[in-house]
Amino acid sequence: MDYAQGSLGLKLSIVLASTRMRLINVSRYPGQLVLDIIIPIVFASMPILLGRAGAGPNASAVFEQNTGTSNYVAYMLIGASAFSIVSYAFWHMANWLRWEQETGTLEALYLTPTHRIWIAAGTALYSCLRGLFSAVTAYLLGSFILGVNPFQGDIALAFAFILVGLLPLYSLALLFGAVVLKVKEANALINLMQWVVTFLMGIFFPIAFFPPLIKVISLLFPPTWMTNGVRSALLGVGFFFGAWYKDLAVLWVFLLVAPFLGYWVFNRTEISIRRNEGMGQF
Amino acid sequence: MEPAKTYERPPLGTYLSTFWAMVRKELLVMVRYPVNFIASFGQIFLIVAIFTLAGSTFYRTDPGQAVGPNGGDFGSASGVVVYGFILFIFMSDTLWTIGYNVRHEQVQGTLEQLYLSPASKFASLVARVTNLLIWTGLVSIAGSALMALMIGELPIENPFLGLYLLAMSLAGTFGLGFSFAALTLRIKETAQTMANFLQFAFLILCAMFFPFSALPPFIRAISKVIPLAYAVDAFRSTLMGYPPGFPELAPIGFEIVVVTLFGLLMPVIGYFLYRRAEDHARRSGSLAEF
Numbered sequence: 001m002d003y004a005q006g007s008l009g010l011k012l013s014i015v016l017a018s019t020r021m022r023l024i025n026v027s028r029y030p031g032q033l034v035l036d037i038i039i040p041i042v043f044a045s046m047p048i049l050l051g052r053a054g055a056g057p058n059a060s061a062v063f064e065q066n067t068g069t070s071n072y073v074a075y076m077l078i079g080a081s082a083f084s085i086v087s088y089a090f091w092h093m094a095n096w097l098r099w100e101q102e103t104g105t106l107e108a109l110y111l112t113p114t115h116r117i118w119i120a121a122g123t124a125l126y127s128c129l130r131g132l133f134s135a136v137t138a139y140l141l142g143s144f145i146l147g148v149n150p151f152q153g154d155i156a157l158a159f160a161f162i163l164v165g166l167l168p169l170y171s172l173a174l175l176f177g178a179v180v181l182k183v184k185e186a187n188a189l190i191n192l193m194q195w196v197v198t199f200l201m202g203i204f205f206p207i208a209f210f211p212p213l214i215k216v217i218s219l220l221f222p223p224t225w226m227t228n229g230v231r232s233a234l235l236g237v238g239f240f241f242g243a244w245y246k247d248l249a250v251l252w253v254f255l256l257v258a259p260f261l262g263y264w265v266f267n268r269t270e271i272s273i274r275r276n277e278g279m280g281q282f
Numbered sequence: 283m284e285p286a287k288t289y290e291r292p293p294l295g296t297y298l299s300t301f302w303a304m305v306r307k308e309l310l311v312m313v314r315y316p317v318n319f320i321a322s323f324g325q326i327f328l329i330v331a332i333f334t335l336a337g338s339t340f341y342r343t344d345p346g347q348a349v350g351p352n353g354g355d356f357g358s359a360s361g362v363v364v365y366g367f368i369l370f371i372f373m374s375d376t377l378w379t380i381g382y383n384v385r386h387e388q389v390q391g392t393l394e395q396l397y398l399s400p401a402s403k404f405a406s407l408v409a410r411v412t413n414l415l416i417w418t419g420l421v422s423i424a425g426s427a428l429m430a431l432m433i434g435e436l437p438i439e440n441p442f443l444g445l446y447l448l449a450m451s452l453a454g455t456f457g458l459g460f461s462f463a464a465l466t467l468r469i470k471e472t473a474q475t476m477a478n479f480l481q482f483a484f485l486i487l488c489a490m491f492f493p494f495s496a497l498p499p500f501i502r503a504i505s506k507v508i509p510l511a512y513a514v515d516a517f518r519s520t521l522m523g524y525p526p527g528f529p530e531l532a533p534i535g536f537e538i539v540v541v542t543l544f545g546l547l548m549p550v551i552g553y554f555l556y557r558r559a560e561d562h563a564r565r566s567g568s569l570a571e572f
Contacts, residue, residue: 031475035478035479042483045486046486047340049492050333050336050496051340053492053493053496055340062340062341063339072339103389188318188321188325195325195332196324196328198328199332203332203336204332204333204335205335205338206339209335209339
């Protein structure tokens with residue numbers, strides 16, 4: 001049977017099988033799932049504690065002046081939750097082939113008639129599910145622990161921003177996966193890229209703090225729009241273009257362009273590596 | 283009949299040459315991945331920038347003001363943040379470089395081979411420490427300079443006592459790394475999660491980026507039973523010249539005793555635990571399992 005030319009149903013079954021395999025794998029490590037929830041809360045508590053310790057009773061007022069909301073706890077929690085989604089996208093997608101290389105299963109994978117892109121899609125679906133679970137639970141639990149109401153603002157709109165932003169984010173991660181395949185040094189590169197994106201998307205601060213050039217670069221990253229969209233929907237910090245549908249439209253543009261770009265770069269890199277040193281070398 | 287071969291303890295020279303070979307191997311691996319060097323510095327810069335900008339959302343009152351705090355409050359906190367940051371990156375790198383690296387060798391399939399050789403396992407562990415001292419030392423100096431530049435002048439009082447406390451704190455931290463390597467042999471893949479968890483747990487419980495006074499009382503009570511928390515408190519209070527309210531956990535004399543004991547005992551305990559875990563793994567045949 002030629003799987004490369006298979007029906008959509010067949011391809012979908014490959015995607016789901018890949019997702020299922022990874023979900024089974026992670027279900028064997030329940031502690032990891034618990035940590036997925038705890039880490040964003042701990043991460044958000046760092047700037048919260050730093051701010052409370054230094055700024056004292058004026059913390060909320062100054063924070064509102066700088067960000068548009070006095071609810072700095074929810075602001076930081078949203079940033080940290082978005083960080084976990086971005087972080088998973090990069091670690092799971094960009095590191096996927098590298099991990100297969102290191103464990104010696106990559107060449108075996110290339111011997112199967114299944115195209116890698118469907119396995120990558122399954123990995124992305126798994127990563128999305130895990131990232132969303134972690135981010136939403138961390139936000140709810142963190143809000144409960146730190147004493148803020150998580151059910152404020154337009155929750156449906158916030159979800160719309162997250163869901164529309166996921167595909168461009170994973171396309172970006174796939175594109176970056178191609179760089180990792182080429183350069184090999186996965187851990188360092190992914191760590192760096194994770195922090196670059198985290199920095200540019202304004203995890204704990206508004207991007208208005210950036211100098212003009214960095215601000216423009218940050219606006220080219222889909223996660224920036226996703227995070228600000230969620231914050232504006234829930235906390236009313238203000239959309240970049242003043243209205244939710246305009247910001248969402250920008251994310252739709254990313255959604256239409258980024259997957260093709262990501263796939264094209266990945267495909268080109270893969271062909272180049274197969275023609276030269278081969279996929280198994282690391 | 284040929285007499286039974288006895289394996290005597292090798293001379294010190296053998297230990298040293300093994301140790302040097304291991305250090306050289308680790309350095310060679312490091313040099314072959316130059317992007318790692320650049321990425322580590324870049325990462326430190328970004329983490330510093332993220333937390334500086336996050337802090338400035340609570341301080342900046344003038345919209346045109348550059349990155350950094352308004353007035354002296356945040357600037358005076360630079361000692362708390364920067365000195366905590368130095369211990370944080372050593373602690374973090376120790377967990378990953380010494381502890382999790384054992385797991386990496388398992389995944390690559392080189393751990394069992396290492397154990398088949400007669401080379402000293404102690405040298406193998408300590409070799410990782412040496413590289414960590416060189417590399418993380420450079421990164422921490424660069425990171426501290428950068429942070430001081432961004433958030434204010436750095437106070438440097440009592441430098442010799444500060445250095446002593448740093449040395450003891452690092453020795454204790456390396457002991458933690460050995461213990462974590464032992465745990466890694468037992469818990470396998472969960473070690474990655476555990477390293478992440480410990481890193482964040484120590485970050486909060488040892489108040490590495492903020493004063494202990496920011497912690498709720500019940501968390502501060504937990505901090506008081508962690509020696510590394512005393513190391514952080516004593517190190518930064520000493521270098522800051524004991525400003526009012528510092529040290530926060532106990533009088534400085536008591537903290538120095540705790541840090542000294544931590545630095546002397548923890549490596550011994552850590553190595554003992556590692557040998558136990560290694561012995562268990564060899565007996566159960568799980569050294570190459572992952």
